[in-house]
Amino acid sequence: MTDRLKDFIENNADGFNDLEPSQDSWNKIAARIGHSEKVRNKKLRYISIVSAACIAGIAAFIIFFGKPQNQTDNFAEIPEVLEAEAYYTSQINMKKEQVYQMAGNFPELKNEMEVDLAELDTIMVELKKDLNDNVSNSEVVEAMIQNYRMKLMILEEIKSFLETKTDDQKNTTSYEL
Template sequence: MKNTDRLEDFIRTNREGFDNLEPSADIWEKINGDTKKVKVVKMRTYLMRIAAVVAIVAISAVLVNNTLIKDKGFSRIADPEINELLDTEKYYAQKVNGKLEEIRKCYSTFPDIKDEVEMDLVELESMYDTLKNDLKDNMSNKSVIEAMIENNRFRLKLVDSVLEQVEC
């Protein structure tokens, strides 16, 4: 312990002899340049960014929702007669699709009817799609909706007759 105390005493008494060199100003500038500057982000700025993102998302959601509602092919129209025709068309379309599922179950039992039925249905479906495209152009066109209903009635008769013949 005495050796440490003697060394400490020696350094204290001769301190000025050790501090004879001063660092240059260039070294201090280099040290200041090398240290990273801490970027301070204020909480208010951070909250403003979050609020802006939330506002953009909300506006986008409203715009997308409005666009989808306007683009719907069968949106409701003020004319109740058109609405009734659209409901009738939807009813027949659901009936046809349900019976088509029954026929498709019979394909394994009666594979020879598959090509014939599918060919007839594809032809009727292409006519139906053409009518649907015409309807998009003019939603209040009663004759197009009536033609779609007639197409669905014909498809329903076709599927019913196939179901009667195969009885599966």
């Protein structure tokens, strides 16, 4: 059946192409296109105005109500953090001073300790930034305390190592005749 239709169209192609639509038909088509474009432009304008108003409303809401009233911008206003920082800083400074006094003969150990403590200080800066972002986050406070404990543990281990080395040196003292 497809072949008969194809043959018919090919045989009568001249008959299909000789008629042209009237000018009135083209005018009606052009009027419809112009009218639909005007309607479409009005819809787009309305949608863009509504979208802009929604975005402005959301932005205003976020600016005025996005931050809880009890949230502060400074972690130092949290008493637990202040107490922990004061305690651990004093402990760390005391242990560090003891290690420095004992590490006179071990400059490479002293350098390694400084690198480790500097790395932990970098982590602490990041934790403080996180705490400023979310003050009520107890996990961040716990991580900060854990950081202080790690510093103390490192210093304790170094101090213990230096004490054993000092004891070994005392025991292996040779006497000359």
